Amino acid sequence: MSIRHGLLALLERGPRYGSQLRTEFESRTGSTWPLNVGQVYTTLARLERDGLVAPDGADEAGHTLYAITETGRTELHSWYERPVERTNPPRDELSIKLAMAVGAPGVDIRAVIQAQRVATIRAMQDYTRLKAQALTAIENGQARERDDVAWLLVIEQLIFQTEAEARWLDHSESRLVRLSVLAERGATTEPPPAAPPAGPHPAHASAPAATRPAQS
Secondary structure, eight states: OOOHHHHHHHTTTSSHHHHHHHHHHHHTTTSSOOHHHEEEEEEEEOOOOOOOTTEEETTOOEEEEEEEHHHHHHHHHHHHSSOOSSOOOOOHHHHHHHHHTTTOOOHHHHHHHHHHHHHHHHHHHHHHHEEEEHHHHTTOSSSSHHHHHHHHHHHHHHHHHHHHHHHHHHHHEEEEHHHHHHHHHHHHSSOOOOOOOOOHHHHHHHSSSOOOOOOO
């Protein structure tokens, strides 16, 4: 997740100070990716170092304000135009856990899958409930427009992710069942009978040769 670009996007709407940026970022994303103030100010310092933001005085309460620079605005719009790269997918703890659990001694991988399925379905239900609340707020005109629409998009993406995860868990369990059946079938199959040795059959070798009756 690009915190840098998220902060640049908020600063494009006008100068802001650190804790204000944190509050607006979490409002847009429904606190899905909570930030602490220290992380915000660390990111602002790096953005300032790179010439993407600059200090812009202070507000009446004495908070130091930051503003986006032209270089920052160019970088922000370039980010909007670039697709998110998938060549280096983020580490996924569930994928790593299942990969390690396969064949691990004393680990029932089907129990691991079942426990995760319960948690995934529970998360999907929670996300669906939050989506319904967001839709109700938007339809009743109680939404803060941009922030609530942004949160709705984030929550729908989370729903799609959990749905895909549930399907993947089902697939993984079916795959393991099929592979275990194949392994059991291979273990119980009797080996084919050995081929007979080359040469005449012993019984034929000991039998007398057929003779033509003598003519009188």
